[in-house]
Amino acid sequence: MTDITALTAETMAAKLRAREMSASEVLAAHRTRTVAQEPTVNAFVTLDWDAAEARVAELDAMAARGEFAGPLHGLPVAIKDCFETKGLRTTWGSKSFENHVPDYDALHVARLRNAGAVITGKSNTPEFTLSGQTTNLVAGTTRNPLNPQKSVAGSSGGAAAALAAGMAALADGSDLGGSTRTPAAWCGVVGMRPTSGLIPYGPNPSPFDGLSVPGPMARTVRDLVLMLEVMQGNAACQPLGFWQSLPRLAGLDNPPARQTGRVALSLSPFGASVEPSVQAAIAQAETLCRGLGWQTAEDAPPLEPLMAHQDVIRGQCALQIRAALQPEMALAGESFRTACAQAEGRSLAELIAYQATRARVWTEVCAFFERYDFALWPTATGMPFSADLRDGEITEDWRTVTLTPPLELPSVSIPFGQSADGMPTGLHITGPKGSDARLLQFARSIERALKG
Structure with a gap:
């Protein structure tokens, strides 16, 4: 008998629409899986099976009348616990x-x-999303379902773990500095940070700042686009809009239109020291791309100058969250208190210096993407660290995921080989701002080539 939780979300949706299975059956399978996995993985802050059962009853009644709520009809979805959910x-x-x-x-x-999504619960996140380790004082630590001693990174670690463990068909995440991409890499799933504005973020603690954005997460690129099609599209209340071609599931398997026919690949981007077995895994991308007809060159977009301003960028976001949500700081954990403290002593001159650097780098990156369609590198520089490390003990160098958000560049991480510890590695693919549709076509072509 087929394990429902092992099906792709796309296949699940098709079977639900063909009435080969019911939403109740799909939910029951995911509930059984969650009951078995959650005590070890701890992917969720809150689960609400009663509300989910009521929702699938409504959806099955609709299906019996030949009606369907939409493309996600009956699919169990995890929502990151930084996004509001009614009730x-x-x-x-x-x-x-x-x-x-x-x-x-x-x-x-x-x-x-x-x-038609069936929201089963809220996936775990570090406090206010500001850590590379998914742990907090409310729900504790999320562990990697592929090896519970290992971290899922952060901050969408609960989402990635739920997907990898088969506890959800789809999950959303947020991405400020790699929060969909690194957890996806270490859990062997797909995570995307879209161009700012592609998915409206509301309510947004920082509505005029495109650094933190919602993003889809899934087990395949096609599943990710199935979810993205529902999430994307301008809203009147959004200061940041999107005016390029929207990604679509129809046509996703077509090769992307080539602007230059060239891709850049770097195994040590931005001066990062990347663990040798991670480099070895990602190095195979060159042969694969050439086999798909792309010219490749060792290169990376010139993002290094932004590294000098990382504390300003992170601290600014922390203070904006603190101002919008007004938490009781005496109750705050170490990661959020540290992020706020990093910003409180900063001057307006430092903020202006960051913006000047950002403007200069933007011009140089635009020129870079006139020479290349896409840029590829390892999503993470190292192997997954222990799930029990505190923030100050983490040695991962996050520059491979933190430098693209200030320029609002669309990026996706897809599974690509393994590191020496047997854990998944992720291939990070970035394109110019607004290239989300072509970027996902390219990612899908890589995924298909890997699967033969």
């Missing part, structure tokens, strides 16, 4: 919001719900 606890991983139950959905959550 379902939303904590931000913070003791200040431990009992907070919103009376509305975040904009993209409402879109998912309207498309």
